Amino acid sequence: MTAPDTATRSLPPDVEQAEAAIVEHYPRLVRLAYLVLPPSLGRNRRVLTAHSLAQRALPRGRRASNAEAAVQGGVPAQRGGLGGPESGYAYVRLRVLRSALEAGVPLTFRALPLRGQLPALLPQVWGLRLFPRAGGAEELALDQWLATLNGPGRAACVLRALEGLAEPDVLRVLAEAGVADPAAAVAESGDPAHDALFASPEFDPCVLQARPTDLLRRRRFARAALAGAAALAVCGALLALPGGGWGADGPAAPLYAQNAVAQQALDPGQLVRVAATAWRTSSRGDYSVWPARGDRATDTELLRRALAVWARPGKAVVVSATPGTPSGPPMGPPQLLFAGTVDQAVVVLLYDGLRVVRYAEPRNGTAGAALDFARTDGATPDTATALVLSRVDGNVRYLTAPWVTGAAVRDLLKPGDRPTALKLTPDGLTPPVLGPAANGECTSWNALALTGDGATRLVTDLGELTPARLTSGAPGAARDVTEAAELGEWSKTACLLPSVRSHGVRSVNAWTYAKQPLPEGDGAATWLCSRAETWQGAADRVQVQFLAPGAALAAQAAKAEGSPACGTREPRVLAGVLWKSRAGQWYVLAAGSAQFTSLTATGSGVNGSANGNRLAVKAPEGAQVDLSGKLTDGSTAGALR
Numbered sequence: 197m198t199a200p201d202t203a204t205r206s207l208p209p210d211v212e213q214a215e216a217a218i219v220e221h222y223p224r225l226v227r228l229a230y231l232v233l234p235p236s237l238g239r240n241r242r243v244l245t246a247h248s249l250a251q252r253a254l255p256r257g258r259r260a261s262n263a264e265a266a267v268q269g270g271v272p273a274q275r276g277g278l279g280g281p282e283s284g285y286a287y288v289r290l291r292v293l294r295s296a297l298e299a300g301v302p303l304t305f306r307a308l309p310l311r312g313q314l315p316a317l318l319p320q321v322w323g324l325r326l327f328p329r330a331g332g333a334e335e336l337a338l339d340q341w342l343a344t345l346n347g348p349g350r351a352a353c354v355l356r357a358l359e360g361l362a363e364p365d366v367l368r369v370l371a372e373a374g375v376a377d378p379a380a381a382v383a384e385s386g387d388p389a390h391d392a393l394f395a396s397p398e399f400d401p402c403v404l405q406a407r408p409t410d411l412l413r414r415r416r417f418a419r420a421a422l423a424g425a426a427a428l429a430v431c432g433a434l435l436a437l438p439g440g441g442w443g444a445d446g447p448a449a450p451l452y453a454q455n456a457v458a459q460q461a462l463d464p465g466q467l468v469r470v471a472a473t474a475w476r477t478s479s480r481g482d483y484s485v486w487p488a489r490g491d492r493a494t495d496t497e498l499l500r501r502a503l504a505v506w507a508r509p510g511k512a513v514v515v516s517a518t519p520g521t522p523s524g525p526p527m528g529p530p531q532l533l534f535a536g537t538v539d540q541a542v543v544v545l546l547y548d549g550l551r552v553v554r555y556a557e558p559r560n561g562t563a564g565a566a567l568d569f570a571r572t573d574g575a576t577p578d579t580a581t582a583l584v585l586s587r588v589d590g591n592v593r594y595l596t597a598p599w600v601t602g603a604a605v606r607d608l609l610k611p612g613d614r615p616t617a618l619k620l621t622p623d624g625l626t627p628p629v630l631g632p633a634a635n636g637e638c639t640s641w642n643a644l645a646l647t648g649d650g651a652t653r654l655v656t657d658l659g660e661l662t663p664a665r666l667t668s669g670a671p672g673a674a675r676d677v678t679e680a681a682e683l684g685e686w687s688k689t690a691c692l693l694p695s696v697r698s699h700g701v702r703s704v705n706a707w708t709y710a711k712q713p714l715p716e717g718d719g720a721a722t723w724l725c726s727r728a729e730t731w732q733g734a735a736d737r738v739q740v741q742f743l744a745p746g747a748a749l750a751a752q753a754a755k756a757e758g759s760p761a762c763g764t765r766e767p768r769v770l771a772g773v774l775w776k777s778r779a780g781q782w783y784v785l786a787a788g789s790a791q792f793t794s795l796t797a798t799g800s801g802v803n804g805s806a807n808g809n810r811l812a813v814k815a816p817e818g819a820q821v822d823l824s825g826k827l828t829d830g831s832t833a834g835a836l837r
Contacts, residue, residue, distance in 0.1 A: 209284040214255050217284035223402045224358070225250040225292050230328075230401040231354045231394065232296035235343040240325045243401045245299060247319055251553035253291040289359075293351055294373045300347040323414070326404045326619075328397060335398035338390060343664040348381035356382075357391030365579040400597035421443040426738055446501030446557065447565050457475075457528065462507055464499035465528035467546075475598050480648075481577030483533065483547045487598060487621040488538025492544075498535060501565075502544040502555035509567050515571035518660050520732030523553060536623070538586045545583060545595065551572070552583060552661050570661035571700060571731040578676075579702055581646045581653050584661050591628035592657050594644065596620060605629055606654070607640050611683035615645050631657045637767040638691035638749075652678055658697045664704040664728070671767035674705045675805050676788035682706075688743050688750045689726055694738050695755075704728045707762060709769060712810045716777045719745030723753075723787040725762040725769045739837055740771035742785070761836050770835045772823045773799070774815065784821050786811040786835070792825040 209217070210360035229246035237245065313331055342350055348370060355366045363382060370378035397403055460466050467488075474484035492498050507525035517523045526548045532546040533552070537559060544555040554568040572580070582594045594666065596603060604615035614746050618626050632641050643656040643666060654677045655663035667674040677686055680715040696704065710723040722743040724795050729736045738759045741750035753771045760766035772786030784797050788809040795811040799806050804813030815821065821836035 209255075209287050211255055213284040214253070214288050214672070217288050218250065218253060221285050221288075223325040223400070225289060226396075226401050227291065227399060228358060229292050229296045230353050231342065231358070232293065232300075232347060232351050232400055234300040234347065235339070237299075239328070243326050243328070243404065244319060244321065246401050248317070249292050249295045249299070251318065252295065253288040254290075255287075269781050290369065290372060293355075293369070296505065297347045297351060297373060297375070298792070323409055324406045324713055325409055325695055328400050329403060329405055330398065330688070332398075335393055335396045337432055338393050339398065341386070346381075348375040349384035352378075352381040352385035353391075354394065354638065356385060356388060357394040359721070367794065379821065401567035414416055442672050442705065445504035445508075447510045447563065448508045450500070456477075458507070458525065461526045461530070462500075462503045463529070464496050464503060467499060467503075468529055468531040469493075470531065472598065481599075482580045483552060484531065484549065484574035484585075485598070486547070486580075488532040488534070489595070490534040490589045491623075492535040492537065492542060495535060498542060498544065499532070501557070502535075502546065503530075505555055505565055505567055506546065506553055512563055513565045513567050515569075518571055518698070519735060520700055520730070521569045521571040523567075523569045524583050533583070534585070534623075538593060538625070539588045539628075540587075541586060543585055545585070547572070547761075554583075554585075556586070557675055568661055572662060572698065574733075577649055578653060579662070580650075581648075581665070582649060582655055582663050584642065584657060584663065585625065587657075588628070590630040590631055590633070594626045594663070596626065596646060597648065598624065598626065600646045600648040604645045605646075606643050606683075608637070608643050608647050608656075608683070608686050609640055611680065611687045620646075631726050632693070636693075636694065641690040643688075643695065648733055651676055654678075656693065659694065659700075660698060660700065662702070662731075663703045664696075667703060667705045668707070669705065670709070671705075671762060672764045674703075674707075685724060688722075688748075689724055689741055690741060692726065692741065692748050692752060695739070699728070699737065700730045700732055701728045701737075702731045704764075709762075709789045710809060712785060712787050712812070714745070714775070714777070714785070715783055715812050716779055716781070718777055721745065721775075721785065722748060722750075723771070725771075725789075727762040729763070730749050732756065736760075736763065736835060739768075740769060742771075742773045744775070756836050759836065766828070768792070768833065769824050770795070770823060770833060772811070772835060773819075774817075774819065775816075782815050782817050782819070784811070784815045784819065786812045786823050788825050791827050792833070795823065797821050797823055797827045 225248045229249045230242055231240045235244055244304045245720060256439055260506045323688040326827040342353070343584050344702050351373065352366055353368060355361045361369065365563040366382055370381055375381055381818045391475055422833060432457055469488045470485060472487040474487065478485045505513055515523060530546040532549040533547055534543045540559050541556045542559055546553045550571065550573050552570045552572050555565065557565040577599070580597055581600060582596045585593045585595050603620055605618060605659040606615040620626060629644060630642055641656070643654050644663065646653050646655060656666060658664045666677050666686065667684060668677050669675045677683060685708055689706050693704065705727050707724055709725050712721045712723065724741045724743065726739045726741065728738060738750055738761050740754040742753040743816055745749040751771045761769045768789040770786065770788035770792060775783050775785045777783065784802055786797060790809060794805060794807050795809065797811060798815050800819055802813055802819050803818040804811065824832055826832055
């Protein structure tokens with residue numbers, strides 16, 4: 197083995213020596229990089245890139261590794277290969293030259309970018325364009341000529357003209373910088389007659405002029421950047437919110453507010469829980485005195501899901517509400533009435549003073565949920581006797597009030613049958629009760645007789661959370677249906693209840709307001725008025741039924757919505773029908789309540805009147821008749837329409 201030639205090679209310097217060389221020869225290194233970089237970058241970018249390449253020439257370690265020195269083939273000594281104080285400069289010059297040549301190589305997707313091709317992190321200048329001072333015509337011609345050369349050709353010119361290297365040293369440095377054909381680069385470098393121009397201020401990137409960038413374009417860019425940042429912030433906030441899956445909040449939609457009161461209302465720990473005996477001493481008798489019941493009443497996660505879905509029902513939630521019932525979130529922490537497993541679902545009942553809300557999710561944990569709202573303001577012990585927990589296969593299961601001590605099922609169409617007793621659970625749940633047929637058939641109609649608080653109240657399911665209370669009697673004197681005569685009345689009118697299904701009905705009263713002897717001795721007919729009062733109080737429904745002798749069911753004679761007839765505000769009614777006798781004669785039959793002193797019927801082929809509250813006048817088949825009557829106070833009232 198032979199020792200290396202120290203006349204042509206030197207050891208890589210340590211980092212302090214390289215830094216000293218960069219600081220001392222910084223203008224020369226930057227000028228070298230500026231001249232070798234491709235002119236297509238533009239003068240502003242060439243200036244910044246040249247400074248970046250000179251600053252990045254500092255080696256990473258304390259001393260270049262042996263492997264790096266082997267790859268580089270040794271570092272040439274400056275000025276004819278002499279080692280000494282300038283050997284650090286030769287090393288950093290080679291690194292600057294190599295990076296400048298790499299910057300001129302086009303980027304491709306087939307290989308990773310070289311270090312010189314990466315964008316400069318520092319220095320950065322905002323709002324200004326920097327470029328060297330302008331030269332004369334000769335400098336301009338030289339710059340244009342350099343633009344025609346490739347990177348190795350420009351490097352050969354700079355090493356010869358700016359560094360003063362002889363041709364052999366130029367060839368060696370180009371080879372060490374990674375140039376594939378140094379001889380072709382030297383041949384392309386041209387005539388050295390103009391080498392003195394390379395020292396011109398035209399090519400000095402350390403003596404610069406400054407001009408502003410495109411001001412209008414910068415303003416548009418700033419506005420676009422501000423709008424983009426705002427959109428990005430909004431999108432980031434939305435993406436950070438929980439989704440609509442079965443997370444901690446179940447199938448709830450994303451949060452839309454962070455209001456302290458709203459958050460408190462969604463906290464299961466803030467739910468109102470009433471003592472089991474509160475109803476015994478409270479002056480109220482509505483749902484506010486119901487205790488919290490059910491085998492899942494302490495399940496915090498279930499209650500959290502129920503509250504979250506109430507406030508933010510997602511797409512997987514089926515929401516329903518009775519007419520006139522708002523379906524918004526609670527105004528404060530609601531009251532827990534029930535939480536437990538019922539049939540194939542897990543059910544939670546909540547109350548906020550205005551509404552009862554039922555949340556139900558599948559027992560097997562599959563996706564989806566149901567949320568039902570029912571208005572219950574103004575409830576009394578007579579109307580707050582039960583709530584519907586579930587409906588499965590036509591069967592209804594109820595949660596009864598805490599004051600209910602007994603329950604039985606009665607078929608309204610069979611008034612003579614004894615009711616069937618039901619066994620309540622300790623939490624007040626009934627067994628499944630066959631509900632009214634939803635397909636329009638009326639072969640039976642079950643009602644629930646609930647005993648407690650000194651009375652037996654009859655309720656029936658009309659497709660809502662709150663069963664409707666059934667009563668009998670004149671307006672202002674309605675009473676619970678317990679007597680045989682009252683049960684008989686309901687057996688004739690129960691099949692008309694589907695007309696008020698799902699209308700938010702609180703109670704239905706049946707009132708027999710008149711009995712009328714029929715013409716030609718065909719017996720006596722019964723006139724009944726049914727009034728379905730709603731929880732909202734503005735859409736009450738009134739029906740008048742005509743029950744002919746021997747008929748199994750009453751026929752509807754008139755109906756109205758929003759009318760005060762047959763109610764405490766207007767405890768009267770008048771209605772009529774066209775009736776055909778056994779002999780085939782048609783009659784207009786009319787009957788009013790006791791407040792009517794005379795009735796009049798007019799129309800096509802009909803003109804008659806009668807004293808009292810009943811009227812029977814012969815009429816042609818299909819006659820159109822107007823009815824009116826005089827009241828005890830002398831005023832006139834028309835028929836229900």
